[in-house]
Amino acid sequence: MTDFTTISIDQLTELAIHWGTSGFWAAVTLVVGWTLAGWAERAVGGGLARVKVADAMLRGFFASLVRWGLLTVTGIAVLERLGVQTASLVTIVGAAGLAIGLALQGTLSNLAAGVMLLLFRPFRVGDSIEAGALAGKVGQVSLFHTQLVTGDNIQVVTPNSVVWSASIRNMTYFPTRKVDIAVPLSYDAPVDATIATLRALLAADPRIAAEPAPAVVLTKFAEKAVDVVVSVWVPVGDIGTIRSDLIAAIWRECKVGPSA
Structure with a gap:
């Protein structure tokens, strides 16, 4: 009984040393691989940033590709450190390929969609x-x-x-966009003079594109006003500012609004 206990303790000690050593090196491999993956991701992104043809979308995609590739290699190395036979693992994965494919269907479709977004931009x-x-x-x-x-x-x-x-x-593919501003024109207002004032306001604003030309169009008769639409083409980045400035200028200069 004593010999059996001694042998069992010796075996347990040997196993503890073996798995402790394997676990230690597996943890080291994981930390090193994770660190290298992050470093490689930043290095690839920084390197591509110096290439004029590589925009931010391209840099992010390939940096992510390098990171996940290194993490995959790290995962295999960790399994080997733990004593897992990767060759057998690949065989098992191959035999269960259909099940794995179904389980990863969403992930694989996201990967394929990412490639399509990169290709067609x-x-x-x-x-x-x-x-x-x-x-x-x-x-x-x-x-x-x-x-x-x-x-x-x-x-x-x-x-x-x-x-x-x-x-x-x-929304920002083209450098300019059309902006429409509805202006309610009172039935008592001088139509020709108001339209002339509106056109003068548009012509005086250098931010508004000359081509296509600005337009002032009477669209319909409403209950208390004639609806006038002012249409202009402006730089995409200035849409909000120009719209606000035009509304304020129209209100200030034309005193528009429905009839009482």
């Missing part, structure tokens, strides 16, 4: 887009997800497949 980092129910400025496109920042500075992280499968409206 419906938008770039910094563009303001609408994709289905989502809207915001593109912050980053990685292997599996797209980051958007909303107008009230909220981060939205959505799978690439959701973005790719939706109808994408790129």
Whole structure:
């Protein structure tokens, strides 16, 4: 009984040393691999930043690709440190390929969608887009997800497949956009003089594009006013400011509004 106990304790001690050593080196491998993956991601992003043809979207995608590749290698190395036969593991994974494919269907579709977004470039980092129910400025496109920042500075992280499968409206693709301002013109107001004043206001603002030319159009007779629409083409980045300035100038100069 004493010999059996002694042998068992010796075996347990040997196993503890073996697994403790393996676990220690596995942890070291994991920490080193994780650190190298982060460093490589930053290095690739910084290196591509010096290449003029590589925009922010391209840099983020390839940096993410390098990081996940190194993490995959790290995971295999950790399993080897723990004594797992990776060759057998690959065989098992291959035999269960259908089940794994079904389990990773969403992840793989996000990866495929990320590649399609990179190839066809419906938008770039910094563009303001609408994709289905989502809207915001593109912050980053990685292997599996797209980051958007909303107008009230909220981060939205959505799978690439959701973005790719939706109808994408790129609000900043073109340098200018059309802005329409509805102006209610009282039936008592001098129509010709008011329209002339509106056209003068538009011509005096250098931020408004000359082509296509600004337009002042009477659209319909409402109950208490004639609806006039002012249409201008302005730089995308100045839409909010120009719209506000025009409304204030129209109110100040034309004194428009419905009849009492």
